[in-house]
Amino acid sequence: MRIVHLSDIHVWRYAFNPLHLLNKRAFGMAELVLRRARKFRLERLLAVVERVQGLDADHILITGDLTTTALPEEFRMARVALDGLLVDRGRVTVVPGNHDRYTAGSVRHHQFERWFGEFAQSTTYPWLRPLGAETAILGLDATRSHLSATGRLPAEQLARAGEMLADGARRPRRLIVACHYPVAAPPVYAQELAHKRMKNAAELRVLLAEVGPHLFCSGHVHAAWAYVPEALPNQLSLNAGAPLLRDPTGLRPPGFLEITLHNQDVSVVHHAWLGTEWDARPIYQDPSFFPAAGAFLAQG
Numbered sequence: 001m002r003i004v005h006l007s008d009i010h011v012w013r014y015a016f017n018p019l020h021l022l023n024k025r026a027f028g029m030a031e032l033v034l035r036r037a038r039k040f041r042l043e044r045l046l047a048v049v050e051r052v053q054g055l056d057a058d059h060i061l062i063t064g065d066l067t068t069t070a071l072p073e074e075f076r077m078a079r080v081a082l083d084g085l086l087v088d089r090g091r092v093t094v095v096p097g098n099h100d101r102y103t104a105g106s107v108r109h110h111q112f113e114r115w116f117g118e119f120a121q122s123t124t125y126p127w128l129r130p131l132g133a134e135t136a137i138l139g140l141d142a143t144r145s146h147l148s149a150t151g152r153l154p155a156e157q158l159a160r161a162g163e164m165l166a167d168g169a170r171r172p173r174r175l176i177v178a179c180h181y182p183v184a185a186p187p188v189y190a191q192e193l194a195h196k197r198m199k200n201a202a203e204l205r206v207l208l209a210e211v212g213p214h215l216f217c218s219g220h221v222h223a224a225w226a227y228v229p230e231a232l233p234n235q236l237s238l239n240a241g242a243p244l245l246r247d248p249t250g251l252r253p254p255g256f257l258e259i260t261l262h263n264q265d266v267s268v269v270h271h272a273w274l275g276t277e278w279d280a281r282p283i284y285q286d287p288s289f290f291p292a293a294g295a296f297l298a299q300g
């Protein structure tokens with residue numbers, strides 16, 4: 001099974017009435033869009049969509065921040081631009097990012113659910129979405145309408161997730177957790193994550209330490225990685241990075257991940273845009289990451 005993991009597309013749009021700029025919040029939003037416009041190259045989106053389409057993956061997982069300020073117009077643009085990837089809703093899963101809940105109004109009017117809700121298993125989190133007989137995605141939502149970029153996983157969600165994964169009949173052999181907020185980051189990104197972390201990530205880490213081998217697919221920090229956190233040796237932490245990011249330093253090439261699952265084996269390729277061409281870089285491989293099918297049945 002091959003899964004494309006995309007995140008943090010950050011469609012932006014200048015859609016401000018100048019009079020609204022007298023309002024402090026609207027002014028903040030306008031500033032944010034201007035900053036994002038310098039940072040994210042929308043003109044690259046079609047090339048990204050074509051690259052993903054060319055891979056013909058079994059499933060596409062998008063871990064949030066499709067928009068910048070959660071305006072209906074940004075959601076509409078994101079939906080139209082990604083149209084080529086959204087043809088078969090059975091093969092696409094989308095969870096929200098903090099920017100998709102940026103304003104209280106967008107939460108109140110369920111903007112994310114309106115435009116991308118059909119690619120989630122349920123409107124209430126957590127949910128477990130099976131991908132075939134042995135693999136499933138656990139969807140979590142730690143976003144909130146908040147001026148800061150920090151998140152918090154509601155206590156009920158944490159408790160429900162624990163119940164779902166403790167249920168041997170429901171716990172898949174290959175578990176993939178999809179959450180916009182990482183619960184760990186490689187040392188080079190740790191400081192950046194600390195500023196905009198999920199406030200109660202430690203509670204989720206306690207739960208995940210007990211659930212056995214799992215992939216944790218996230219975004220939020222705009223850098224691609226695949227690594228096993230020291231504190232969570234059962235987790236392969238995956239971040240897709242931001243596919244439209246301008247990368248003047250060459251240290252964070254924009255792109256997405258292609259994850260291949262075969263029996264116990266997990267391998268991850270980062271499709272990185274180098275400015276003039278794509279580079280498919282293998283960044284992780286473990287031939288025995290997940291339990292063997294027989295061993296898993298014996299445990300269950």
Ligand SMILES: [Fe+2]
Nearest residue numbers: 008065220221
């Ligand atoms: Fe983001």
Ligand SMILES: [Fe+2]
Nearest residue numbers: 065097098220
């Ligand atoms: Fe984010």
